[in-house]
Structure formats: C-alpha cells, structure tokens
Amino acid sequence: MGGPPDEDPPIVLEMIPQDQSLNTKPKEIILTFNEYIKLDNANKNILITPRINKDEVIITALKNTLIIELNQELEDSTTYVFNFQKSIQDLSEGNPAENLKLVFSTGASIDSLKVSGSVNRYFPGRNDKIEDAIVGLYPIDDTTNVFIAPPYYLSQVDTAGNFNISNIKAGKYLAYAWQDDNNSLKAEYKSEAFDFIKDTITIDQNIAGLHFNLSKGDQNPINLLRSSTLGSNYTIVLNKTPNEVVLENEKMGSEIFYTLGDKRVNLYSQSVFADSIPINVNLKDSVGHEIDSLIWAKFEESDRKPEKLTISANSGKSFYQDLPIELTFNKPISNINFDSLYLSYDTASIINISPEMLSFKDSLRRDVLEINLLVPDSIPFEIFSVKAADSTFRDIEGQYNEVALSANYKKLKKETLTDEISGRIEGSEGPFIVQLLDSKGELKRESYLENSNQFSFRLIEAASYQIRVIEDTNMNHRWDPANFEERRYAERTFNFIDPETGNGNILVRGGWIVEDLVITTTPKTGIKSSEN
Template identity: 30%
Template sequence: MLNKRDLFFYKNLLFVAIVLMIFGCASQQLPHGGPKDVTPPRLVKATPPNMTRHFAAKTVRLDFDEYFKLNNQFTEISMSPVQDKQPEFKIKDKSLVINFKDTLQKNTTYVINFGKAIQDVNEGNTLKNFTYVFSTGPHIDSLSVSGNVTNSLTQQREKDVTVMLFPMDKDSVYFGKKKPTIYATTDTAGNFSLNNLHDGDYTIYALKESAPDRIYDKDDELIAFLKKPIHLYSDTSDIKLSLFQQDPQKFRMVEKKFDQDGKLFMVFNKKLTNPSLKVIYPPTFDNLKIVEFSKTNDTAKLYMKNMDFDSLSVAVLDNGKPIDTVTKEKGRKETFKKDFTFVLSSGANNKLKPYTDLLITSTAPIDNIDESQITLSEDSTSVAFNLVKDTSGTRKFTMKYHWKQDAKYIVDFEPGAFTSIYGQKNIRFVKSFTIDKAENYSTLTLHVTVPDTSKQYIVQFYQDNKNILNSYPISKNGNIVYKNYLTGKYHIRVIYDSNRNGKWDTGNVKKRLYPENIWIDPTEITLRPNWDAEDKLDIPREVVVQ
C-alpha cells in the first residue's frame, strides 16, 4: 500500500506526463506546401446536358469541381446568336446558374462562349474557351474553322490571341465597333479552333490587345485578317493568320511635356517620314529652337535658347506639310534643373570598341567649345586629337585618335570647356577608359543568293527582334560583310521589299493590304573570338498569300 509521500510523487509524475502530452499534441502541425494548384475548374455536370437538342429550358445549371469566380463576365461571356435581353449568370456554391431573359428562336443552335471568365478562387486558373451548346431544334451546327496565329515580325506563334469570326453580311457592322459572338483564344502553341458553326460565308480576324475588349479600336493593338472570305460548307482547317501593328491613319500627339531640364518632349502615335517643327508662338522664337528626332521619327525633343515665354505653340510638319499644332504652357519665371554633363561611348565597362571613334554626348545642346580646355592623355602623356561635331545634332561630337590596344586613356574637360545654349559652363569632367580587345570581335562574310533579281530584299542582322544591328538592301547575288561585331549568337531576317523603299511596310485592314512578307533564317550564327567567319544565305522564293 502506497504511503502519502509515494502517492504525492506519483500524482506529480502523472501531472507532468499529462502536460507533456497536451503540449506535444499542440505542437504537432500539418505539413505545409505541396504542389501548387495549376488546374482550372472542371465541369462535372450540366443540366440540361451540353449539346442538348430540342432545348426548351429557361434555366441552365453548370456544376464544377471547385469554387470559382466570374472574371470580366460582361466582356468575356457572349452568346450566339445575340439576344436582345442578355442571360443572367449567378454563382451558387460550385455551380453557375444561367437564366434566359429572352425567347429562344426555333430550330437554332446557340453557343455560350465563356472566354476566360471562369477562374478558380484561390489561384485564378482560367478555364479557357469553354462553351455550352444547345439547339432548339433537332440539329446542332457542327462545322469548324481551325488554324494558327503568328507574329509578322518575329514569325513566332502567338498565344492568348482572340480569333474572331463574323458573318459576311455583318462584318462592316460589327468589326471594330462591337464584340464578336463567335471567337476563340489561341493556345500556347498559337492554335485556335472555332466550333459548332453554321454553314455560310464568314470573315476572320485575329486580335491581340493589352486590355482585352475584343474590339479593334487602339493604335497599339495587333491585328490579322484574311482577304478572302471563308466559304464554310465543310470543316475548314490550316487557316494562317499573321499579326501586325497597323500604322495609325490619323496623326496624334500621345505625350507632350516640359522635362526637368526645360526641353519640350513630344511622343507621336506614328512614325513620320520627314518630320520638322516650327515655333509659331512666340512669333519671333522659331530661330531660337534646336530640334532632335529619334531614329524612328516618332519622338521629338525641342530645346529653346530663350526660355522667357509663358506658352509655346509648335507646328508639327511631315514632308513640309503641317499635320498638327501643339501648345504647352509654363510659368514665365519657372525654373528648370539643367544638368550639364557627358556620356562617352566607352560605356559602363569603360572599354571603347576597337577601330571606332569616341562618341561624346552632352545632356544639353552645345553652343561653344574651347578645345584648349580639353585634354586627352595616353598612358599619362597628353596627345593631340581631332574633335568633330556630329551632323545629327548639337549634343554629340566625336574625338578621333589612333587608339592603341594596351594603352590607358583619360579624357579631361576642364571647367568652361563647353558652353551650353543656356550659357552654362561645364564643371570638370574626367573619364578614363581602355580599348577593348580586338579578339573579342569577329567579322562575318555572308554569301547571299537571291531567288529573283527583279525584286529587292532587305537582309537584317540582329541579336533580338528589337535590336536590328544592320539592314542591307540587295537585289542580286553577292556578299555582305559584317565587321567588328562582338562574339555571340546572331540571326538573319529577310524582308521581301515589294515596293523597293528599303524598309518593312506594315499592313492595312481597311485597304485589305497585308504587311510585307518576312523570312527568318532558322540557322543561328555564332561569332567566335578573333575569327573571320563565312556563311551562306539562300533566300527562298516569297510565298504570297492571296
């Protein structure tokens, strides 16, 4: 029999065990993580079933395997044929209930296209191109149109592009004005399929938008089309659509502002051919302007030597003809921060490309240069140089010298070496650099064969599609030599220059013009260090799409 002391000991021991058990259990947690949900909601049941004939219901119930939401339902969801009173869509738990508010036509196939509206609640996974189809008669339309969409410039397949089909008799009424009722979105491989179509004649378009509304109404949108209608009396496949950005029909000023340094900065909605600016107010200030246009002629910088004005009116001209007038106000005594410094073409790595001049760019237009205040040192010894103003503007000039591979150079601009148009004198600017090793660069000789000497082609050399390094027009067999290019991987693109104007011309929907064709050589060119490479370019015959 236990005495009181033993009994007290065992009671305490039991208490400790219970406490440890409780806290031990409390500290146990379910494992975190696991694979991320990447699957969209899945239809489990439809009432009435999808593809129902002799449809007579007033309500449709779609049951899914998880909770979902409707994203942009008024933009994404459409019904064909269109009803005067749109159906009502309500979410109940994991189900979507559709209530029809209008009378359905007899012997008609209806397609409800949900686009990208149905998304799961947690991860936003989208059920793309889901349709609910039914017929009020004994027959369901079953014809289809399929194909793919590519980008004209890159020749790459494009995903998430809306492909739209319009009945011929409604094309001019709907396209660019109303959302289509027959559409599909391309998959990751750029493929599309439009199903449950009625026989007849259709026009087809593809549209890529930054803010989707399925209406072609913005300058930056990409569009594709077929000139000839689709005569749909049997399944039609292998439709090829090529996207392009159309040149805006009307000139528009996208942006106009006085920058911190006082220049008037302007952005246009389109590239101009031969742009110029004229100051029309104040009336005597036009001869005080300095203008710079971008290489693509779609932006302009206007510097004024005299800033004593409260507003500036500028006429924009192209080929000498006025196309717009810009007016921008400012305070007459408003001050601007006019930084006056320089950037050298030796770049961030302080290495100048071999066999090139040193390009110097100032942040403000230059009015005067005092070369006696400029020093170029080679290995700590001053050397003579030649300074030449750049013809493209008043902010650029080149320093010419016979550079040596292993030498160290220092450019020194003493205070007052440069005077800006605002009367500013530069503060001291010192920059050191070396000449990059010649073995880091290569030369490529391209032996070009053209398929038709009566036509012109533009051979473009590039590393990425936004950085064309060289464009060379050619109309006969010959060689193109690319000298002094950094080692790396390059590509060749050929434009079929049908109008022989030396540039790529885009298409026009209204005029039913396709963009000029482009062919990209699938062979990647590798330039190795200190290597003179040779390669062949056999340009294939142009495939003309009617």
C-alpha cells in the same frame, strides 16, 4: 488519408441541354460532374460563340454542378458553342476537365463549318504569350470591328500558335487576331498587337491555313494639340511622338534648330525676331498618319532662366579599330572648344579630336554628335576614354556644360573576334533590313540590302547572337506596323531558326567563320499558299 493523389479530371454526368441538341433555347445551362468542382477565371476561359452579352451571364459552381444563367434571348436558327477549355477543375487537386464543349442549336440543324490556322507575333516581348491571342470572325454586315466589340465567333490560340473555330454558319466574314492582354475580347488601339485579313472571307466550306502576324502600333492619328512660346523658344505639343519630322523655313538649320521630346517638338533660335516666323510642319507617326500644317513661331526676349546643358554618351561600347562615339545633348549645340576635347588611352597619351572627325546626326537638330575615330592596333591599350572638360560645349541658348565628360570604350583584339557570320534570305525579294541581335535582343549590327539577299557581318565579338530580317517594302529603312484605317499590313519580319535545334541562337567564338545560314520568310497574312 495518405493515398495516391487524385490525377483524374472531373467527368460530366449530365448536360442540360444535351450536347448536339436541336430546337432549344435554354434560359440556363447545367452541367453535373462526378465530383466537386471549382472554376478558374471562368469569364475569360469559357468561350461562348457566337457572341452573346457576357456581362449578363452569371456562372456559378456549386458542389458538383456548374450553372450558367444566360439572362438573355438567344438568336433563332443559330448554333451555340460553349468551350470550357480548362476552366472547370476538380476541387481537391485542380485537375481540369479536358476538351469539354457543349454544342446546341436553336434551329433544326447544327452548323458544322470550320476555320483553322496559325498566329505569329512580330517583335514579341519577353512576357508575351501567344496563347493570350484571340482570333475572331465578324459577319460582313456587322457595324462593329475588333476595336469596338467582341467578335461573333472566336477562338483562343494555343501555345503553338494554332487556332480552330468550329460550328460556323455559312456566310461572309471579316477576320481579325489580337493579343487580348486585358481580357476584354476586343483589341486596344494603343497597347495590343493585332492583325486583320483585308478581304472578306466567304465561308461555305471548311478553311484551313488562315495565318495572322500580330504587330503593335498606336492606331490613333497623330494630332497637333497646341503650340506656344516657352521662354525664348517655341514648343509644338502633340498627342504622340512622331517618327518623321520635316520643318521648312529658310532659317531652319542656320538660325533655327529643333529637338524631339516626348510628344513634343521644341524649336530654338539663335536670334530674336520682331515678327512671328512661318514654319511648314510635316509630321508622320509610326503607322503612317500625317500632319501637314503651318505654324507661326514667335522667338522673343525672355527673363526665363534657360535649362542647363546636359550630355550623355554611349559609353561601355566595345569596338575594333573604328571607335563610334555618340554624344547626346538635351539642346542644339552651337559651338565646341576642341582644345578640351580628346581621347585618352593612358595617363599621358591622348589623341586630339579635330573638327573633321565630327558630324551631327541631323543638321537641323544638332543634338546628337558622332565622333568617328580609327584606333590602330599599334596602340597596345584596351580602355580608351573620350574626355571633355566643363565649358567644352556651348548650346544655342549660350549655356555651357557644367560637368566634365568621361566615357570609356573597350578595344577588342582581332584574334578574339569571329571572322564572319554570313548567309542568305529565301522567299522574298527585299529590300531587307538585316539586324544582328545579342542574347538580350539588343541591336549590335545592322545592314541594308537593297538589291541582294546575301548578308554578312564581319569581325564580331564572340558571343551568342540572333538574326532578324525586316522586309522593307516601302524602302524607308525602318519597320512599319499595320495601319488599320488604310488596310495596310505590317512589314514582315522573320528570324534565323536553326533547323537542327529549332531555336535561333548562333554561338560564335574567336576566329570562327559561320556561313551558309538560310533565313526563310514568315508566311504572309491571309490563307497560306505556295506564294506565302
């Protein structure tokens, strides 16, 4: 009645069996507290090691008593740990019982070995929490793995990314870590970030400094589901969208072109052929799985009405002098009317766009058009618009754009720009992909360092930035996630962290020079050493 709030956690009065008990195989576990209790997501938050069948376990809170009905036979000569974390709370204020564990053995001794370490996450999402990650150990003779069944020993990762697994039996183990978003105690092939230690870990003494780097990548191999004629075109349907596409035929890039859609490759032909055309298809997914196949594509007359041609532009971009315009089409482009394509910067002034200013990002696709223009400072205007009237672009099926295009770009003044952000990378030999990101994590600039650890970004819009580095070990100019089947680690990523503030934000203003930034590498997956 109006007294001070209860800030004291519930206190255990009795445990059955008692903590550190030997030679016991309980059918149920009973904890009695000094006050009424409630449970917070007990199935997730109560960690039991080694592995038992949690589907058979019944957990009940009744007044001041917690009852765990095991409903299964425990293993012989095994140490069991029930880590209650913050699952048990007092009924009135929700104060959790802290550091509450019950340890007992079904044999004559308590296993006491420990494994501890840390977990990092490559490309974390805004809603990802490192404390949702789990580290697990599987005995070497276990036929399951992190994608099939829960681990034998496990630990939840704390908010600082650290973990500690205790009371481990001596032996040989495989170690995994994963972001357990669905609380299944196992990783999902497609949707959850994970990592693994390649080599068997022999635990015959305490191990500290075990490090994991979680990365997400769909581990299912890429498969060709079907291919068939679609109108006058030809479509290859896949189970996932490939990262790399190689199509080989003498007519590719001259008469036959392609576009890449969601889980499909669409082939277009300027000609009709009486016979099927053999095309060698080589596709590779993000984790390195590959298809190498031969298809026979048919391009024939069709009464099917072609899809309308659409255009989207990278409008809204800011620039200084070099104006990078990018137009994306839903189909390959066959012809451009340059009389109706130009850059406007006031009501009466234009810059004509000529063929030498244009290039297709991929000549086999012809669906992304890059227009490179140099706008000198002598033109005293801020807003520039690329204009294209209707019927400016004709696609491979003879369709013209029905809607006129107008996309705006903002020219920046040199005095408002940061002169330079520069620094070096320590702890790796590269090659490196160095990315300048804005405060929303969107890519603003990128450079590739093949034989250097020195980076520099010049003439940058004043704002707050972060710098991310990708260690491009296979030199394919993109980041590669882990491949579980090939036992290949993900390529490391690491960010600039200010040693004074502890965060990675770099605030710059017009005319500034920010130099001598030092970016240190993320530890490699495995047991930390001086080489990591």
